[in-house]
Amino acid sequence: AKVYNLDNWGADLFSINKKGNVCVHPSSNSKNAIDLRALVDDLIKRKIKPPILLRFMDVLQGRIASINRVFRNAIAENDYPAKYQTFYPIKVNQQRQVVEAIASYGKRYNIGLEVGSKPELVAGIAISTGNGLPIICNGYKDAEYIETVLFATRVGYNITIVVEKLFELEKIIELAKKTGIRPTLGIRVKLSSKGTGKWATSGGEDAKFGLRMSEIMAAIKMLQEADLLDCVNLLHSHIGSQVTKIDKIKTALIEAARIYSEMRKLGVNIQYLDIGGGLGVDYDGSKSSYFSSVNYTVEEYANDVIYQIKNICDEAGVDCPNIISESGRATVAHYSVMITNVLNTNTQNLMPDYEQILEEMEKPAPTVKKLLDIYKSIDRYSLREDYHDTLQLINEAVSLFNLGYLTLQDRAIAEWLYSKIIKKINSIVEKIKPIPEELQNFQLALRQTYFANFSLFQSIPDSWAIDQLFPIMPLQRLGQKPDVMASIADITCDSDGEITSFVGENGRSKFLPMHKLRKDEDYYIGFFLIGAYQEILGDLHNLFGDTNAVHITFNKKTGYMIDTVINGDATWETLKYVQYKGPEILKHVRDNLEKQVAIKKVSIEESSHFIELLDRTLLGYTYLGE
Numbered sequence: 001a002k003v004y005n006l007d008n009w010g011a012d013l014f015s016i017n018k019k020g021n022v023c024v025h026p027s028s029n030s031k032n033a034i035d036l037r038a039l040v041d042d043l044i045k046r047k048i049k050p051p052i053l054l055r056f057m058d059v060l061q062g063r064i065a066s067i068n069r070v071f072r073n074a075i076a077e078n079d080y081p082a083k084y085q086t087f088y089p090i091k092v093n094q095q096r097q098v099v100e101a102i103a104s105y106g107k108r109y110n111i112g113l114e115v116g117s118k119p120e121l122v123a124g125i126a127i128s129t130g131n132g133l134p135i136i137c138n139g140y141k142d143a144e145y146i147e148t149v150l151f152a153t154r155v156g157y158n159i160t161i162v163v164e165k166l167f168e169l170e171k172i173i174e175l176a177k178k179t180g181i182r183p184t185l186g187i188r189v190k191l192s193s194k195g196t197g198k199w200a201t202s203g204g205e206d207a208k209f210g211l212r213m214s215e216i217m218a219a220i221k222m223l224q225e226a227d228l229l230d231c232v233n234l235l236h237s238h239i240g241s242q243v244t245k246i247d248k249i250k251t252a253l254i255e256a257a258r259i260y261s262e263m264r265k266l267g268v269n270i271q272y273l274d275i276g277g278g279l280g281v282d283y284d285g286s287k288s289s290y291f292s293s294v295n296y297t298v299e300e301y302a303n304d305v306i307y308q309i310k311n312i313c314d315e316a317g318v319d320c321p322n323i324i325s326e327s328g329r330a331t332v333a334h335y336s337v338m339i340t341n342v343l344n345t346n347t348q349n350l351m352p353d354y355e356q357i358l359e360e361m362e363k364p365a366p367t368v369k370k371l372l373d374i375y376k377s378i379d380r381y382s383l384r385e386d387y388h389d390t391l392q393l394i395n396e397a398v399s400l401f402n403l404g405y406l407t408l409q410d411r412a413i414a415e416w417l418y419s420k421i422i423k424k425i426n427s428i429v430e431k432i433k434p435i436p437e438e439l440q441n442f443q444l445a446l447r448q449t450y451f452a453n454f455s456l457f458q459s460i461p462d463s464w465a466i467d468q469l470f471p472i473m474p475l476q477r478l479g480q481k482p483d484v485m486a487s488i489a490d491i492t493c494d495s496d497g498e499i500t501s502f503v504g505e506n507g508r509s510k511f512l513p514m515h516k517l518r519k520d521e522d523y524y525i526g527f528f529l530i531g532a533y534q535e536i537l538g539d540l541h542n543l544f545g546d547t548n549a550v551h552i553t554f555n556k557k558t559g560y561m562i563d564t565v566i567n568g569d570a571t572w573e574t575l576k577y578v579q580y581k582g583p584e585i586l587k588h589v590r591d592n593l594e595k596q597v598a599i600k601k602v603s604i605e606e607s608s609h610f611i612e613l614l615d616r617t618l619l620g621y622t623y624l625g626e
């Protein structure tokens with residue numbers, strides 16, 4: 001567990017059992033556990049193929065419960081006279097079954113939904129129909145968006161439309177007048193406080209959304225004139241996602257609470273202060289302000305939110321607002337794990353026996369001979385010098401080969417000797433503490449590429465787009481010391497599809513410790529904390545589609561229950577996104593083949609077997625099979 005820093009990022013939801021397999025728990029520190037490796041074996045028996053996205057619905061519920069619990073505690077501790085509510089921003093993961101689960105479990109906590117576009121609005125309305133779930137509407141809005149929200153209000157939905165821009169307010173007033181419907185309004189403010197981390201520009205003076213103070217004054221005037229000021233019910237602010245430092249959050253809270261107090265004093269009857277998203281997740285377990293981490297806990301966040309807002313309101317002598325947070329990442333990041341198989345690319349047994357070849361060589365090329373001598377003689381005292389000489393000799397081998405002085409066989413032997421020397425240096429260096437800085441780098445030369453059956457662009461796009469770290473670790477053999485330092489490459493034809501930065505024992509690491517693959521033994525790895533943003537940001541690079549997804553709940557008797565299996569995209573489906581139609585492809589190919597059959601260039605059997613193969617591929621999974 002230590003080499004993967006599991007105890008620090010796992011939020012007590014993951015552990016390693018006696019068999020050396022990773023387990024997931026329904027809630028933090030629960031005694032119940034599901035052995036992930038055993039689960040994967042069961043899924044394979046059910047013919048569900050990797051990569052598989054595992055969604056643990058109890059973990060999702062646990063996160064909702066714990067966010068609400070810490071806010072309830074903070075409210076009690078601070079004698080806060082109003083309430084807290086989470087509005088789940090569906091952009092973070094819009095999957096219907098996921099939002100439905102959040103809505104249904106979250107009902108007891110008065111959870112609401114936040115939407116930011118017309119499609120999300122429709123999804124929000126679909127989920128809220130029949131159960132009264134409140135909705136907050138953010139994002140740019142056109143007349144159609146506004147009119148839909150107005151009529152949603154008329155027909156009984158609890159829906160708040162947040163004004164992001166003054167021109168939006170003009171349209172809202174115009175449509176409210178035309179329809180005679182009085183909307184529930186929110187106003188988004190542009191705080192001068194900024195967040196930290198990758199999304200810091202969501203806040204601050206040059207943020208994309210929100211009204212400046214002068215615009216807020218103009219909005220109040222416009223609303224007064226239209227006799228709609230009493231429709232304003234909410235003040236909204238958002239300083240960016242994954243805010244890494246708590247002091248930035250505090251500053252923003254103080255500013256938002258000040259604006260709230262002043263607006264209350266101006267007679268705007270705001271009941272809700274919506275502090276947006278930003279509650280971060282400690283992906284690497286370093287508890288630092290590095291952007292894949294956060295330097296605070298959910299408890300600290302909740303305490304600060306309640307304390308700061310109360311403090312400002314008490315000072316200003318205004319009623320405390322009900323508080324809303326749109327915490328998406330913190331709600332869903334933990335609940336899903338993507339697992340997949342590592343492809344056994346070990347071809348050691350196919351390699352020539354260079355040891356023997358060298359022995360039989362009468363007179364090896366001088367460069368090869370020098371490398372061989374280093375290999376034989378290297379020890380901890382000659383280490384540094386020998387390392388330098390090795391680097392120089394391997395470069396020399398390439399130059400000599402290019403000039404025609406070295407055969408392919410010589411160069412192959414030089415390459416083989418180089419890797420033997422590096423391995424030997426490593427075994428010596430491991431015993432020297434501390435490792436000299438210069439010698440740390442050459443460990444990179446030892447890194448092996450493990451190919452895993454997934455697309456980085458589809459399943460963890462933020463790893464590629466913004467270098468975000470996600471914890472990755474093998475699901476089994478964790479009782480054994482990992483003996484390979486690996487990078488993880490995906491199966492796209494893109495050299496960017498490789499992960500070379502990992503969550504490690506001391507924060508970040510350039511290697512993922514793995515085990516030597518064994519013949520005829522499957523080896524699975526898991527990608528953790530990927531529930532937020534990754535699914536929807538994932539793309540179809542190389543036409544690798546959605547992965548299979550399995551919803552799992554814990555069960556006391558049987559260990560677990562499979563609630564539902566959602567098939568990943570078949571090849572015809574990803575082709576359809578780019579305007580190819582499966583049946584048309586088959587017809588086109590078949591018609592053409594018939595011409596070849598007619599002139600006897602292709603036999604009937606060959607032609608039909610080819611069509612059959614194409615058909616099977618179209619219907620099959622986009623990822624690698626056996």
Ligand code: PLP
Pocket residue numbers: 089092114138202238240241242276277278279280326327328329330
């Ligand atoms: N609310 C708004 C308006 C947002 O733009 C975002 C995301 O950036 C969120 C909420 C969700 O933020 P988080 O996932 O950090 O909770």
